[in-house]
Amino acid sequence: MNIFNRFIVTTLLVLFASQAFATQPTVTKIERTDSKTILITFDQRIKPIADILSQPIEGIFYIKLYADTTFYLGSSTTSEARKPTPVNPNDNGFAMQWQWEESTLTAIDNDRLSEITIYLYFSDFKNSAEASLFSYTKTFNLVWQNGLTITSTNTFPANEKAASTTHTLVANDTAATFSITEDTSGFFSLSGTHNNTLTFNGTTTNYESTTKSYTVKIKATTGDGDDKNTTQTITVTLNDLNDETPTAITLTGDRTIAENTNTGTELGTLSATDADANDTFTYTSSNAKFTIDNDKLKLNATLDYENATSLNT
Incomplete structure (x- = not known):
């Protein structure tokens, strides 16, 4: 093997070793620093990846913000893109903290949430050892709330x-x-x-x-x-107040009564029509030949066909 080939093999082995033992960047903290800013802290410095022409690629965070099944940003199947900015980057553009403004936090404040779940997918970021980031999901406290809130019941x-x-x-x-x-x-x-x-x-x-x-x-x-x-x-x-007058009374039952029917026989059930829901009713009769037990109309006297062929209650 000539010297040039040995150099290529050695270079590839070194590159493989650096990739194999590189530690993947991880998120150590998520916090809200003011009314519209979310700050992400990593365990090591990261920056957007550069292409073969050493031109930087714009690193993007793809984000969902949700509480239970309510999505304030994104949906169950989609995420929203945000371009974060570095906080105190070094000369090479690496930074341990990245932040962006999120106007959606106003809606979260209005709903008085104390915590929110964030889903992050990191696109085109790496650490100094070329290790890339993956997706990350965490529920975090909204440590900063709008200074003014309405505390009375809604x-x-x-x-x-x-x-x-x-x-x-x-x-x-x-x-x-x-x-x-x-x-x-x-x-x-x-x-x-x-x-x-x-x-x-x-x-x-x-x-x-x-x-x-x-x-x-x-x-x-x-x-x-x-x-x-x-x-x-x-x-x-x-x-709902009991402020409506009943408009009709209905008797459900057979209105034909045979003479000499026993006193106390149930003749039918009374009901009333009223716009007020769940009302209860008290029924009275002006005819002594009838009596009412709750909503049941009963015979109160022996009837004689020869004396009367019809009766009003």
């Missing part, structure tokens, strides 16, 4: 047709001022200190209609900046 009940039902708005900063940003029904208004009293005017509402709940979007603010503004959608659910 639901409250109101009686149908009620003139006004109030709900107190509370934020984690007492200086917050509230405003209405969306009110399609026109039933909501604000008053009080910093507009913190939300009033629902349900005079024209009716539980028996198709609409049984109403929403309003509230904004709280203490100034400029993402961390000083937040929104909340509040839902009012109507209570």
